[in-house]
Amino acid sequence: MTRVLMKGAEAVGEAAIKAGCRHFFGYPITPQNEIPEYMSRRLPQVGGTYVQGESEVASINMLFGCAGAGVRVMTSSSSPGISLMQEGISYIAGAELPVVVINMVRGGPGLGGIQPAQSDYFQATRGGGHGDYYTMVLAPSTVQEAVELVMDAFDLADKYRNPVLVLGDGIIGQMMEPVEFPEREPALVDKPWATTGCKGREPNIVKSLLLDPYELEEHNRKLQQKYERMKREDVRVETVDLDGAEVVLCAYGTTSRVCRTAMERLREKGVKVGLVRPITLFPFPEKTIQSLDPKKVKFILTVEMSLGQMVQDVKLYTEGRIPVHFFGRTGGVVPTPQEVVREVLKRLGKEVEK
């Protein structure tokens, strides 16, 4: 199959269809409208359904019902819309249903702006809604990776019977890059728990309400075991040039690309620099951070399009053994490679060009 130039948002839509998703419910918001637009055109062609709900709250509950019936389903939105969906995502996590949610993050808080941001990291990686739960969080840095992660998201959602969040940003959604769609059949699994009409069997009940505290505690312990299994089996991370690195940058998604360009310029200046790029934000690649050698690494610089969210996880897993610094821009401003270079040189106590 040849590579075609595609906008991130449309590539995400096509990837979902290739993964066997036939149902999409959503409500428009910039900068991800090309996803529902694409789905509204494509889904009827493949025998699927596209419904624009009357709100985000309605849309996420349509996912709840659809996933309960045992079919692959997705929604997409951007930050304020994802906030509105949190109640439904919590219910879906409680009812243990597989859904895929795309968040093309924009600047916040509140309505904020429409330019790219990474300031929903806390919301994404700490569950987001009420209760003791997590969603799996995948963070693509290219359009090609967005395609692969969206396809994987459906498999992972089924594997864990849990919501999987794909955390992009305005750039990932708006950018066009060459993509190649992997030739693979959707790995559809049996869902004996689904509400498919109980002819010849006992009724299945899909719910998150458990009024007996002991029963609910037991349910929560079972959920925790799933999250622990995610940490064992499905952590993903890319590392670049960590061997001999004196400075390690840590960034995900779009900012990891800014860091790559900054790394080229730093190498020209004789700085030994490596990169840790978490691909799963939950489960976080804690072992990669823990394995950095404090005798060799002078410091870690976490770079984000926020004023410091993932840096808390980086600090948590370095356990104070290596200094962790932060550089970020926010509100829709994308940090430049030059800014990252300057920050690293400043921290190294080297001369900084104007």
Added chain:
Amino acid sequence: MTSTSVIFAGFGGQGVLMAGKLLAEAGLLEGKNVAWIPSYGPEMRGGTANCTVVLSDEIVGSPIVPDPDHIVVLNRPSLDKFEPAMKPGGHCVVNSALIDRKVERTDILPTYVEGNTIATEIENPRGLNIVMLGAFVKKSGLVSLDSVKEALHHVFSGAKERFYEGNLKALEKGAEAV
């Protein structure tokens, strides 16, 4: 060449996003890694629009480029905005039919193209963007003109086929003008 960036800028409706897309398609046809990103916001016809195209032999790093290697500007506000941002030594292709000033910097390479005039002469006034692309590709040699023709054929196919001939002519006229 490891990585080269170009910004196409003008009024909304002048077709700068399409010009950039064609350059990216041409780069892809030549086996390069490419990224195309539009400025997006509450954009409208008559407002300003621009897109950045990065062509690279390696992985494309940051797709957001504050200091482009080259620029193609279709209106005055775009020249005013991006001329100071350019890296030294790059091509600055100016639509002189609409832009009433010369390039001020002496460390970049200016090219003046009567874009609207040429597009009107070939009875394809909306082909301005393609005229300017033709001039840029000829001047910079970043991709071959043949690759852009192939990209043009690819983009203007099916229901849009009727636009192909007119745009091919615009591309060639733009290349001849410099």
